[in-house]
Amino acid sequence: MDFAFSKSEKLLIDSAREFLEKEVEGLARQAEETGEGYSPELWRKMADLGWMGLLLPEEYGGVAGDFLELTLILEKMGRALVPGPFISTTISGYSVLKYGTEAQRNKLLPKLAQGEIIFTPAFIEPDSTKGEVKIKEQVNLKNGDYILSGTRLFVPYAHLADWFVYKTKTDTGTILFLVNAKSPGINYKTLKTIASDMQCEVSLDRVKVPQANILGKKEQGKQIAIEIEEWGALCQSAFILGILEKVLEITVKHAKEREQFGRPIGSFQAIQHQCADMATEVDKVKFLVYQAARRLSEQISATKDISMAKAKASDASRSVCLLGMKIHGGIGISEEHDMQLYFRMAKAAEIASGNGDFHKEIVAKELGL
Amino acid sequence: MDFRFSAEEEKFMQDVHDFFIKEEKIAIEAKKEWDSGLGFGPNCWKILGMIGEKGWLCPTWPKEYGGLELSYMYRYILMEQMHHFTDIYATVGAGMAGPVILNHGNEKQKKEYLPKIARGEIEFALGYTEPDAGSDLSSMRMEVKDEGDHFLINGSKLFNTRAHYAQYHWLGALTEITTPKYRGISLFIVDLKTPGITISPIFTVGGMRTNEVFYNDVKVPKDALVGEKNRGFYYILEALDYERISTVAGLERDFQEILDYIKKNGNDNDPLIRQKLADLAIEIESARLFALRVAWMLDRGKIPNHEAAMLKMVVSEIEQDLVQTAMQIFGPYGQLQKGSRWAPLDGKFEWRYRDSLEALITRGTSEIMRNIIAQRGLGLPRG
Secondary structure (H helix, E strand, O other): OEOOOOHHHHHHHHHHHHHHHHHOOOHHHHHHHHOOOOOHHHHHHHHHOOOOOOOOOHHHOOOOOOHHHHHHHHHHHHHHOOOOOHHHHHHHHHHHHHHOOHHHHHHHHHHHHOOOOOEEEEOEOOOOOOOOOOOOOEEEEEOOEEEEEEEEEEEEOHHHOOEEEEEEEEOOEEEEEEEEOOOOOEEEEEOOOOOOOOEEEEEEEEEEEEHHHEOOOHHHHHHHHHHHHHHHHHHHHHHHHHHHHHHHHHHHHHHHHOEEOOEEHHHOHHHHHHHHHHHHHHHHHHHHHHHHHHHHHOOOOOHHHHHHHHHHHHHHHHHHHHHHHHHHOHHHHOOOOHHHHHHHHHHHHHHOOOOHHHHHHHHHHHOOO | OEOOOOHHHHHHHHHHHHHHHHOHHHHHHHHHHHHOOOOOOHHHHHHHHHHHHOOOOOOOOOHHHOOOOOOHHHHHHHHHHHHHHHOOOOOHHHHHHHHHHHHHOOHHHHHHHHHHHHOOOOOEEEEOOEOOEOOOHHHOOOEEEEOOOEEEEEEEEEOOOOOOOOOEEEEEEEOOOOOOHHHHEEEEEEEOOOOOEEEEEEEOOOOOEEEEEEEEEEEEEHHHEEOOOOOHHHHHHHHHHHHOOOOOHHHHHHHHHHHHHHHHHOOOOOHHHHHHHHHHHHHHHHHHHHHHHHHHHHHOOOOOOHHHHHHHHHHHHHHHHHHHHHHHHHHHHHHOOOOOOOOHHHHHHHHHHHHOHHHHHOOOOHHHHHHHHHHHHOOOOOO
16 A cells, blocks of 8 residues: 555656646646647657657567556656647556557557557537538458548547547447548547547548558457547646646645635635635545556556546546636636636536546446446 | 565465454444444454454554554455454554553553553543544643642533543643643543542434533542643544544445345346446445555554545545445435334434535544645645
8 A cells, every 4th residue: 555656656746747837837728729639749759758759668679667657657747738649648558558559569569669650539420410520431352451431529639640440330339440540531620629628539441451450350349449548638637637636736826825805815714715616626535546457557457446546536626727717716717717727628628538427337337236 | 666465464364364254242242332333242242352352453563462463464455354353453552552651651651551552341431522622632731630639620521532442541631721722732631530520422424423522620640641731632633543544344244135136136147236236346445445554554553644634534534325225225214214114224324324424524624634645745835
């Protein structure tokens, strides 16, 4: 039992914090303003630190880390609101490591570890009640190649991606394909979202994908997709944790400095109790995230732990940010203050990889209901 | 960062579990006595004696005083199992009075009280609260006069829950009128059979007996004073940090009962119920990790302060969610009391719904806990 960080964990955290403080100041705002959503220079530096290959073994240029270490880095990235396709690239790469063929791994992973590949899951089919679906979903086998048509929504950074893990259904079940994002017939459109975080609409119009690009055994498709979603949920939870820690920090600082009625507002119990609730929620998220990450690192089935972490992180994301907003008062809602940035980014992370209700349903299943 | 028990701790947990399974009959009877709200009955004393005999009531204490010199994690494991099987998870002696005697008492007091506490032979009733001193303990008025060869005590205490079956009063009272007032408080161990003490019952909405305790010219020997004179308030605060070590074993057990009930009775497809139960499971799990953090801190020689407050607060507040969820699931049947043939789980949650209120108040209200978290945890200024 250890509620403190080990020496190596501490080292990792310190270096991540130091690096991000130096490199990322103001980047989220800047990325949003320019519409780039990503800094290639930062990406390269992160790769140099070994972060892209964190989960990959050394033979592929990785550093053979585990999910707990990944979580610790993501927590720091959340604090700093690092924009970019880090989570999607990491979990996609890990799916290739775990389920890909030797050829797929050799082709993709070393480059991924070096920061030369942006990789992203393309899972979510459009809901026809929300808008017209223009491309009919199709999977056909022709002369040994698959011909794929369909639309995927909320694909992170698809406009920059080199590869997709594309999920589709056939008569025999779910199949995952590794799709070269530069293939003819693929179109992108970035979606305008609350956090300007470069989620895209991707359409595939008769895109040719060789059979050799199926990820895993055919019948494993559904299970692999669930695992990728679980890893994503854990990563998003860690990112949220970082956001919430920062929101708590700036809110408490504000409460200590801002004076009304001749004294700091943080001396009023109305404010103190809200801060206490924020701190309590942050600690709940923290321990659930670390526990889930530890279990996943030990290769123990962590479905319930991950859903607990994401459900708590998602619900706390809402409650903590809202309290942070309220305590900041007028300055919090002004565009120039970072509070509104955290508020919006937290919402995107809350929605990503399943919101609180979604994960509570998984927890209910895991409870045997 | 690793929240798993060691192999030795796992083994110990199994040993304790096996003990309670072996003695389940007595444990069940003890739990019935305790849940009746009347306090320790014969079976409670019996099971405490058996636990004490193994050195498990105060496992962290030195061997010479009846302990096993084990870490707090072992104590936590024991408390969890006790809580699960008997609903009693600590005695006031083992949890509050004992640690203060151990840290601040004189040798004679240590020899006299600690082994008996550790063996589960005696119990203390907390004597802090007064009609005008609830959350603001420093407002206590009970006065102690130094009469040379003895102390003379006058005044009254309120909500002193174990006074009708404990042998001793763990009494806070004023030895000096000072500003600020808390600098005049001292702690005493008073035999509750001393002439001049009257105990009169008060019953709570949950059916639990607590007491008013009146002191009318009560003569107490000089060696009843614990530690230094006028340092009592500091000892009280120190002990409170230890006492806010809760376990979630009761929550886990009651949650499991609700879960089993729903699975058996087939309304587990209701999405609202599924959401509520999942939410509870998540809250209970995070509270469990809060509890382990506190135990871990104690093992590292740190005094848990806002961390203990956080734990105390969430455990009592989650219990409110739990009883409310049970009541909502049961619908109109939820209001039926024990004994009705229509009452789900024999009316257990009708009772828990009332009984659980106490946890929000006792050992520091949720609002005081939030003050502690804000002021000592986050460094916000006192108002």
